[in-house]
Amino acid sequence: MKKSHLIVLMAALAAGTAAAEGTVAGTTIENTASASFQDPANAGTTLTSNSNTVSTTVLPLPGFDIVYNDSTADGNTISTTPILTTGAVPGQKVTTGYSVLNNGNVTLTVNLAADTTGAASGQTVQYYLDANGDGVADSTTPITSVIVPVDDPSTPADEGIVKIVQVVTLPTDPALITPSSIFGASPEGSVTGTAGADPLVTPGNGYATGTTVYEDGKAVNTDLQFVRITVFAPALDNNPNTNPSTPVDSAGNPITDPALVPPSQTVQIPTETTGKTGDATPVVPTTGYITPGAPASDPTPGGTPIVPNVAGDIQIAYPKADTNTNPDTVVFSNNLTNTSGATDKVQLFPALADGTPDPAYTYNAATGTFTNTTTGVVIRFLDPVTGAVILASTDPNNPTTALYPTVTVPTGSTVVYRTEVTYPDPNDSAVIAPVTVLIGADSLKDAAIVSDSTTTNTILPPSAQFGDATGTLGAVSTPAPIQTINPNGTQSGVASPDLTDATAVFPMDVVNNGQYNDSYTLSGSVTLNLVGGGTVTVPVLYYAPDGSLLPRLSTDPASPDYTKFITPVIAPGTEYKPYAVVQVPAGTLTGDYTVTQNAVGNYSTIPMTDANNVIRVAPDGNVAVAKFVAKSGVTAASNPVNGINNPANFTATGATGAKPGDDITYRITAKNNYNTTISNFFLSDTVPANTLFKSIQLLDTSGTVISTNVIYKVGSGAWGTTAPAAGLANPSVIYIALDANNDLIPDALAPATTLTAEFVVTVK
Numbered sequence: 123m124k125k126s127h128l129i130v131l132m133a134a135l136a137a138g139t140a141a142a143e144g145t146v147a148g149t150t151i152e153n154t155a156s157a158s159f160q161d162p163a164n165a166g167t168t169l170t171s172n173s174n175t176v177s178t179t180v181l182p183l184p185g186f187d188i189v190y191n192d193s194t195a196d197g198n199t200i201s202t203t204p205i206l207t208t209g210a211v212p213g214q215k216v217t218t219g220y221s222v223l224n225n226g227n228v229t230l231t232v233n234l235a236a237d238t239t240g241a242a243s244g245q246t247v248q249y250y251l252d253a254n255g256d257g258v259a260d261s262t263t264p265i266t267s268v269i270v271p272v273d274d275p276s277t278p279a280d281e282g283i284v285k286i287v288q289v290v291t292l293p294t295d296p297a298l299i300t301p302s303s304i305f306g307a308s309p310e311g312s313v314t315g316t317a318g319a320d321p322l323v324t325p326g327n328g329y330a331t332g333t334t335v336y337e338d339g340k341a342v343n344t345d346l347q348f349v350r351i352t353v354f355a356p357a358l359d360n361n362p363n364t365n366p367s368t369p370v371d372s373a374g375n376p377i378t379d380p381a382l383v384p385p386s387q388t389v390q391i392p393t394e395t396t397g398k399t400g401d402a403t404p405v406v407p408t409t410g411y412i413t414p415g416a417p418a419s420d421p422t423p424g425g426t427p428i429v430p431n432v433a434g435d436i437q438i439a440y441p442k443a444d445t446n447t448n449p450d451t452v453v454f455s456n457n458l459t460n461t462s463g464a465t466d467k468v469q470l471f472p473a474l475a476d477g478t479p480d481p482a483y484t485y486n487a488a489t490g491t492f493t494n495t496t497t498g499v500v501i502r503f504l505d506p507v508t509g510a511v512i513l514a515s516t517d518p519n520n521p522t523t524a525l526y527p528t529v530t531v532p533t534g535s536t537v538v539y540r541t542e543v544t545y546p547d548p549n550d551s552a553v554i555a556p557v558t559v560l561i562g563a564d565s566l567k568d569a570a571i572v573s574d575s576t577t578t579n580t581i582l583p584p585s586a587q588f589g590d591a592t593g594t595l596g597a598v599s600t601p602a603p604i605q606t607i608n609p610n611g612t613q614s615g616v617a618s619p620d621l622t623d624a625t626a627v628f629p630m631d632v633v634n635n636g637q638y639n640d641s642y643t644l645s646g647s648v649t650l651n652l653v654g655g656g657t658v659t660v661p662v663l664y665y666a667p668d669g670s671l672l673p674r675l676s677t678d679p680a681s682p683d684y685t686k687f688i689t690p691v692i693a694p695g696t697e698y699k700p701y702a703v704v705q706v707p708a709g710t711l712t713g714d715y716t717v718t719q720n721a722v723g724n725y726s727t728i729p730m731t732d733a734n735n736v737i738r739v740a741p742d743g744n745v746a747v748a749k750f751v752a753k754s755g756v757t758a759a760s761n762p763v764n765g766i767n768n769p770a771n772f773t774a775t776g777a778t779g780a781k782p783g784d785d786i787t788y789r790i791t792a793k794n795n796y797n798t799t800i801s802n803f804f805l806s807d808t809v810p811a812n813t814l815f816k817s818i819q820l821l822d823t824s825g826t827v828i829s830t831n832v833i834y835k836v837g838s839g840a841w842g843t844t845a846p847a848a849g850l851a852n853p854s855v856i857y858i859a860l861d862a863n864n865d866l867i868p869d870a871l872a873p874a875t876t877l878t879a880e881f882v883v884t885v886k
Contacts, residue, residue, distance in 0.1 A: 146272050147182040147228040147325060181321045182328025185225035186232055186270060187337045188311045188347060190218075191255060191285065196347035200240035200306045203348035209464055210305070210351050211521035212294040212569040217287050218349045219257045220309055224270040224282040225338075228328050233267045233314070234286070236307040237346055244298030246291045247307040255285040290351060294522065296570030301355035308346035311337050354521075356565035357462040358531070360575035362430030362437035363411055363455035366536035372505040372512050374465065374530035374537070382506045383538050384411035384455045389427035391440045392638040392725040396693040400673035402724050404641045404691045411455065413439065414540060415509060419451040421547070426452050436578040440638055443550045443584050443728040449498070454541040454579045455506070458563050460531035466565050467515060468574075469526040470503050470539065473562030477573035479526070480560070487514055490527050497545075499557055503527045504540040512539065521567045528566070541579050550585050550728045553635045553695075557581035582637035584726035588644075588719070590735070591629035591699055602734040603628055609710040609797055610742045616669045616701040626704040626737045630664075632689055632721060633697040640726050643675055645686040646719035648704055648737060651711040653797050654874040658707060661685035662719060665701040672700060688724070704737060711873065712739045712798035743796035743873070749807075752787040753778045766791050766876070769825065780885045785816060788881040794871045803871035804835075804859035805879045808852065813883035815850035818858050821878045833861040833868065841866045856881070 145151075154175040161167035189196055194204060207216045222232050236247035249266070250259030265286070273282035288309050293299045315333040318324025329335050337345040363384055369377040377383065386409050394404035412425035420426055421444035430437040439452045460466045472480040472492055483492040483501070490511040492501040503512040515528035531537045545557045558580045562573030589597030605626035618625035632642050646662030664672045664687035676683035689698050702719060717735040722728065746764040750772035759767035763774040772789050780786050790807060794800050809815045820828040833841045835857035836850065843866075846856055858879050859868030871877055 144183060144227045145180045146274070147180050147226075147328065149180040151178040151180060152176070153178075179322060180227065182228035182317065182325050183226050184228050184230060184313065184328035184335075185339070186230050186311060186313060187223045187225055187345070188232075188309050189221050189223060190347055191221055191257075192219075194347075197345055198348055199346065200304065200308075200348045200350050203306070203308075203350050205347075205349045207349060207351045209354040209462075209567075210292055211354050211567040212292055212299050213521065214292050216290045216292070216305075216349065216351050217257060217259075218290075219252060219255060220286050220288060220347065221255075222268050222270050222284045222286060222311060224272055226328065227272055228325075229269060229271045230313050230327055231267055231269050232284075232311045234265065235310050235312070236288070237310045237343060237348075238307045239343065240304065241306050242298070242303040244293030244295060245305045245307070248289050248291075249309060250287050250289065252285045252287045257287060259287050259289065288349070290349065292351070292353075294569055296568075296572075299353060299569045301353050301568060303353045305351040305353070306349050308348040310343070310346060312342075354464070354565075354567040355462065356466060356468075356568055356574040357460065358466070358468060358563050358565060358575040359459040359461070360561060360563040360573075360577040361435065361457045361459070362432055362577060362579075363428070364430065364432060364457055366457055366459065366538070368535045369457075369538045370530075370532060370535045371507045372503075372529040372537060372539055374532050374535070375507075376535075377507060377538060379507075382414075384414045386411055389429065391427055391429055392640055394639055394641075394691050396639055396691050396696075398641075398691045400688055401641050401691055402643060402675055402688050404639060404725055413453045414455055414506070415453050415504070417451040417453055417542070419448060419544065420453075421450045428452070428454060435576070436580060439579070439581045440725075441581060441583060443723065443726045444547070445729075447548050449500075449544050450547045450583070451542060451544045452581050453504070454543065456539050456541055456561060456577060456579070457536045458529065458531055458539065458575070459536040460533050463533050465530065465532045466567060467517075467520060467524070467528055467530050468537075468563050468565055469514065469524050469528045469571075470512070471526040471562050471564070471573075472501055473560045473573045473576055475560070477562055477564075477576060479562065479571060485526060490514075497557075499546075499559070500544040501559060502542045504542055506538045506540055515566075522569065524566055525571065526564075543579065543581060545581065545583070547583075550726075551587045551635065551730070552585060554583050554585040554637065556637050557583065584636035584638065584640065584723060584728055586635055586640070586642070586721075586723055586726065586728045586730060587631070587633040588642070588721035588730035589631060589732045591631045595633060595695075595697055597631035597633050597697075597732075602736055604714075604736045604738050606738040606740055607706050608742050609706050609739050610708050613705045616665050616703060618703075621740065624706045624708070626706060626717075628702040628717070628735045630700050630702050630719070630732070631697050632692065632700065634692040634694050636726060637694050638725070639691050639693055641691045641724045642689045642698075642721045643686050643724055644672070644689065644700065644702075644719070644721050646702060646717055646732075647685070648715050648717040650706065650715055650737075650739075651713065652707075653709045653711055658710075660704055660706065662717060663687070663703040663705070665703055667699050667701075669701075702735070706737060706739065710739050710797060712741050714738050739797065741796055741798045743794075743798075745800065746793045746795055748774060748791050750774050750789040750791075751778050752789075765795070766793055782885050784885050786810075786813065786883050786885065788883075789821075789878060790881055791876050791878045792871075793876045794873050796873055799870045799872050801870045802868050803877060804857055804868040805877060806855055806857045807879070807881045809850055809854045809856065809883055811852045812886050813852065814848070814886060815846065815854060815856060816848050816882040816884050818845065818856050818879060818881050820858060820860065821880055823876070823878075827880075828860070831860055831862050831864065833859050833866055841868070
């Protein structure tokens, strides 16, 4: 027997199989006997006599086995086999080498079938010839049987062995392969008997016709040699930004610059307790990081603060507001750790709660962009080193086809990737929802496109409204509220009545329509015209709903912030109802005055304006009239009456006298004490009894006669430009007025101004 076959058979014997090759069946064994004796006729000679020749045909003694090529003992099951393949992936072909041994003396056709007892369904098992035993199939044509000849002792080759490979192909259908699936198979050899009743006549293969004999003559399913295949189990942990010990970029290359992994630092975020008063910086220090990469459309100067919560597998961004309506961008840093024991390729995508890709997003493979056509949110994944967009892998060696942006994660390493989220920013006043993105990470080494680990990135955008109070959540700008006041009335607080006092009160709403806590600084003013000329700018005072004055931004009266007021910290989705109060000073002219109010978010920086509230100043006052008579020696302003000073040499109360034929000179002065102009203003006097009218004329404030634009009237007559003739007697009434536009209608008298006439009569 050849040495090579002997080694194989020794291995087979070690595995408990019997080797019984012997003389090849069909060989004829012939034998002739002889007898030798001394020739009786010649004592010195030996004679030989031969018998007849008899022959015997060697009958078949079949035997066969299938063994592992590496001499591993067989006779196992899928659960007990020592031949293991671990970490298999969908569609993988697992090849195992076997030897089919002819342990008998007759050529056998060994049928090959796969025993898959204990294996999951969905795999395919095929057998191929492998003549040189290199573990690679000789062709792509599978076989179902092999012809195993008898070893020919006369040749150096070992004809009694045929080498084959078993190829187990795993399924790719996610329904058929999971990380817990067990696959595997064992070749099971059988021979169908062909021997007749008389082995000398029809020896066949030595097995009785119609019988099926299994390896080593043992019972079916007992002499097996399984390979057990377990499926790769992804071990991924998708997380918010941390400081991993072994960071790598999207291609799996180590990151040597620690600055590319956003460092943890103290950030200020708007999580101050709601209701806190007087807080113009409603932030709380906490550990987080600043959005990396400085995207141009980040609304927060210096970068949006982001706070990771690794335990909760979420990180939250708190952007401020910007002044444009362009989409805003926040970039998160995420970490994906692989502890599977093997390098993994992982695809990233927006996911639903069940880990499947979110169908609300449309993926553009050319640009690596996910777009939610309903919300307008756009997502891209970026490499932390180059900033380039991560695209789907096209590597033909990928276990499964990558559909989405793909990163490579060596085992024991953490890939750092950036999630760029761009969201619409049409205005900063409407109710706005959080922008929440669940990021899925799916290993290409498993079959289903289902995330093996998810993490959440959330943006809390700001929004706010400021305006006139409403009964429901929100503020309005119409209709324009009007508060009518009496500038000479008393000044009061938020309970001010309309019309009768000098205080204007406007109920307001400050609405936090955003997603984080914030306080707001309120300010406002109104410019009023004053009686007598000039203007005054009056600040708006802001009161709490309970009527107390809100805290000022500065307590220094000289500071411009002294007239700015701070609301309490307002929770998202709620509103605060302050009162805007204006104390109108006395001497304000009648008219409608628009109040300009401003509010700004102390964290969000959202600017808001309300410029539709109107203070209506009602007319209030009187016309004072004083009459003086000439008297020499009287000092000016020594004898005032009705708030009007007497001119020099005129008295209101002192005794005077006149003889018949003497003139009596009167000064009549009227003053407009209203806060508005009085139309159609004129002076009049009646000719006293026992006198005759002599003259009447208007004087300016210096006492000089006004010679132009003066009109006159006597009694019920018409106005005219000709002065009345002297000699009119009692009870004639003489009228005089200014008429600057010569329309024969008395002019108006502005507030706080006077009109003076000199009226002269002669004593009869």
